[in-house]
Amino acid sequence: MDSNMRFFNTPDYPFMKAIFTLFLLLSIPYCLAAQAPTDTLRYVVLTNGQLSGKAWLLPQGHDVTGFLTYNDRGRGPKLTTHYTLNDQHIPLTLNVSGNDYYKNEVHETFRLADGVAHWKNADEKKDIPITKPAVYVSNVSGMDAMLTQALFAAPNHTVNLLPTGQSVMTQILTHSLKNGQPVTLWAIRGINYTPTLTWLDSKGYPLGSIGDFFVTIREGLEADIPELRRLQKAEDGKFYRQLARTLPEPIPQGLVVQNVNLFDAEKAQLVPAQTIVVKNGRIEQVGSAASVKIPAGYRLINGAGKTVLPGLWDMHVHFTNPTDGIIEVALGITEVRDMGNTDALLTLRNQIDSMQLIAPRIAVMSGFIDGKGPFSGPGLRVTSVEEGIQAVRDYKAKGYQSIKLYSSIKPEWVAPMAAEAHRLGMHVIGHIPSYMTAEQAIAAGYDEITHANMVMLNFLGDTLDTRSMGRFTNVAQRAAGLDLSGPAFARFVQLMQQKHIAFDPTASVFEQMFTSESGQFDPTMASVANRLPGPVQRTLYGQGLPVPMGMAATYKKSFATLLDAIKRLHDAGILMVAGTDNYAGYALHRELELYVQAGISAAQALQMATYNPAKLSNRLGDLGTLTPGKRADFILVNGNPTQRISDIRRVDYTIKDGVLYDSKKLLNSLSIHHYSEP
Missing domain, CATH: 3.20.20.140 (Metal-dependent hydrolases)
Structure with a gap:
């Protein structure tokens, strides 16, 4: 599950921009002024355990305002937002302004009027007729509170998304904070590769976002971070362990990739018509397809027209x-x-x-x-x-x-x-x-x-x-x-x-x-x-x-x-x-x-x-090379990347320690299409 989404990366520490996106897509909406009014939900931003920014959220009936800023080595956003909701918590208007992580100017608007959704930002200008209620997913800020409020109130915790898609929120567990306040961990599906975990209070507002390096949390709840992180990681672990049990294909009987072009990585050249034999996680034989005898009972993959390379x-x-x-x-x-x-x-x-x-x-x-x-x-x-x-x-x-x-x-x-x-x-x-x-x-x-x-x-x-x-x-x-x-x-x-x-x-x-x-x-x-x-x-x-x-x-x-x-x-x-x-x-x-x-x-x-x-x-x-005795870490590519480098994108199988991973199955488990799919 993506408790720290990584849509973006940046030089030096790639998940910082991802965290920015996480905060924007799944954390807190932001406001029109840097000074928070009274009765706000106040948040602190911590990086590596140190205070690096602040945020706050002020719901007032159908109007919601908020603010976010933090400093990451001279980078970091400063965003202000205002949005309005209807009685079903569906956003009717949105206005976001400020600067993004790299200090690009930000201005985004959205409004829903007369059955038409209108939005404009630096990348898009759209006017889309809609026939059923839907929550706009901002290209800049995303609005976790905007999305979670709608999901929290919706029948079956399900909403349609704009421009496309559907999101479903499922309750995972409840927990009492040190001050006795009940909070709930939810999984939101439909906005990322895997379900995204988020902590909400009893009204459906975000409690914060708990990562290893980057944390947003309600002010005064910093002492709860270790336990919230532990519970969140436990749920993450269940999800990923299930994938690790079902997606790999162990090959106890051995594996043969027959009649394949083999990339000699030491010499940086292709050797045609080779066969590679794997047993017990190690490369057992490599040689010409005409000379290598295929052991009985081994799984056979036809490598014709394909290339095998070290992992x-x-x-x-x-x-x-x-x-x-x-x-x-x-x-x-x-x-x-x-x-x-x-x-x-x-x-x-x-x-x-x-x-x-x-x-x-x-x-x-x-x-x-x-x-x-x-x-x-x-x-x-x-x-x-x-x-x-x-x-x-x-x-x-x-x-x-x-x-x-x-x-x-x-x-x-x-x-x-x-x-x-x-x-x-x-x-x-x-x-x-x-x-x-x-x-x-x-x-x-x-x-x-x-x-x-x-x-x-x-x-x-x-x-x-x-x-x-x-x-x-x-x-x-x-x-x-x-x-x-x-x-x-x-x-x-x-x-x-x-x-x-x-x-x-x-x-x-x-x-x-x-x-x-x-x-x-x-x-x-x-x-x-x-x-x-x-x-x-x-x-x-x-x-x-x-x-x-x-x-x-x-x-x-x-x-x-x-x-x-x-x-x-x-x-x-x-x-x-x-x-x-x-x-x-x-x-x-x-x-x-x-x-x-x-x-x-x-x-x-x-x-x-x-x-x-x-x-x-x-x-x-x-x-590093495909020679007998080495670990069976290699990949099978459909094509010849030594002639056309973009063929490296056409991975059919990855073998790691002799375990077979079907590229299509792995990608499909994350709602990603394989190169072979339309």
Whole structure:
């Protein structure tokens, strides 16, 4: 179930924009003024346990008003809303204004009059006749209270949705808070991939939204958060364990994929007419279809016209939502590197390894460390180099393989923290701290650079404050003018070569941020948007940065410069790994397409999602290639992605530890259409 929906992701911590959407779609409506009147329902916004914002809700008969604001490293929304209801709690009018997470101006209106629904926002202008009552789902704010009030009052707790669909709310359990107030956990279906959990009071108003990192809660009820989270997670667990029991197909007798084209990930080339034999979770045989004998009783899959590849890696995720895991496995991802999370990650990893959840193996965990301050990211926050060194040791003790340093770390702390990480055998990666360049970070001990914008910032000097939006806007506005054929870039490439620095570009997030347009689907998801549930599709519009007047072409040229840098670094022999920090599963496919768009061959792009991650993660003994004795982690694709990279989207089966996952069944369980369906 989606107690933390992830329609959107953002660089550095992908579920932050998802949480913004969760808050908007499923939490609290917002108001016309920042000062709350008396008798309001007041809420606090907590990120990583720290106060980061506020919200309030004021119902007055048929009129409802509210307000929301929070700060996430200089980003975050400030939204005001007013809506009116009829006697059946169906919205008649809606007005939303303010700014969204990336500071884009927001203005949305809706009205229902004379049997026609009229709405307008940055992406849509619609006039739709309706014949039965329906609740408008805002493209900006969503209105949980607006939706939950209607569901709460409706017969069978069922309402029709505008523009499309139907939503049903089911009571899960009741609970008494510490103050004796009764609250109810409900599951709302029809607005996301899976039922969405929300806590309501006895009148149907939201109590809050309880996530691991991000929480909204009624003011004064903060002490109830741990128990509400525990109860919510227990219900989540029931749902996902049921899927994990019914969707995988164990193959105790063994599996054979016959007469298939096999991708040799080490050499980045295709080997035709091969047969691969699997037994007890391991690859037993690989060889020409003519020479491999098929053992009796093994399950046989005809691979004619298809390609088998090692399971894909996404080297930049923040795994919080089990729904994402199902999508990722369905789309061929068998391993991920988590790039910063709460300690809940350890529990999730154990649940995945014990097959209680369908999800990729969390092959690498990166401990997130940032300096304490107004722009701090999630994870451990430190106030001195001594605390930073201790944080490195703490992560090592918990089994983490790498550390991720973030933007508020003081530059002079990097070298001693990196030295301690290296002493403990840990990999050092991260954002380049504010007032530091990538070259300086490499000299101080970085082993890898994450995000292509961090490479571009190297050539904009060490005087920039990149703790907030500046790390995006400076690159969007200035990268177009950089000369990548000049000596500065050549020296940087040489330094990366000499120090054996790896690179995780996350290109798709910058295509999203620099090139998205209002009224158009986010380019990361444009080719698959029509496969998703209707309410989810509408969240995919225009996810870019605010673009100053007359600079749209510059932003797009800056993205082209990022792709040029990726190609040049690849050609220079820099070890590159495919990571996304973006939508689950689909973003990795787009990431590989962008590498090819940059001029890298399709086979080499696939190598960046198979062999290279296993090499960087010291897992080639078990993963990364299809050779006898290794884990049976591979995918069967309908087509030849070494010739046409977009064929990587045509996954039929994913095999992980010898267990078969039917891509169509997994996606259909989330109301997503498979590529093979109309």
